[in-house]
Amino acid sequence: MEPVTEATDPLALERQVCFALSVASRAVIGLYRPLLQPMGLTHPQYLAMLALWQHEPLSVKRLGELLQLDPGTLSPLLKRLEALGYISRERDARDERALSVTLTAEGRRLRAEAERIPPAIVSRLGMSLEELQDLHGALTRVIAAAQGG
Template sequence: MLTLSLYTNYWYAHNVTTETPNPLALDQQVCFALAIASRSVIACYKPLLEPLGLTHPKYLVMLALWESEPRRVKELAETLQLDPGTLSPLLKRLEAKGYVRRERDPHDERALAVVLTERGRALRTDAEAIPPAIVERLGIDVDELMELHRRLTDLIAAASR
């Protein structure tokens, strides 16, 4: 609640008008701005991902696997901050496209691991064009985007406390 109080105090200090301030004004809510920003940015990815046969959630799974594989399903879910029940259908769809394979972890037969197929590894080359295309579409300097990323990461950490 301390964060909410700080936000409310900030809001009151910066929105002094002759009218009574409205702490519930939609356009003043951080959650609203984040929701709109998220949908808008993800929409920029859609035309770039469609030719690869990926949705944004599938793209995130592939990014995690291009970083490191094989990965246990549980580890992948933690990395993506997804519930395993949400991740499972994504993995099934990626497997149907021939990008990944789910198999028993050789180090622990009880665990399921996800590995990239050759087709999934080859897709990485096409995907390398996506980050610069997003920067171009957004029209924001890379340094500004990296600062925004840092601030959002701080926000995520604060919200997770």
């Protein structure tokens, strides 16, 4: 029987996809922090704003689906964005049970400031746009596979 080495050990930490994803996620989100701080946004709040800039207005339910967040996580995030004056939440006129999320004038204005973020992240990562697009594609496939799709 051959001795187990780092190269052959199926449980070697450095070989685990989950470990690489976890470290990469923390590191990349860390790059966003100083860029988001002047806007008063956390990374999850930034993702919500991205969804709203693209698809507004959105029901709270649809926003949760897009962000893949449960209501218990999404609700406090939206309350904070509303307190910052970036969004408003109102009952949907067509369905009183549903809350509709819309951007305020300040939330719309913030988009121009946020447009500086993607190129800054690309620059800080030091990777080509093609490499990042390939990575995005691979991660999208990982997400689909992990979700059984």
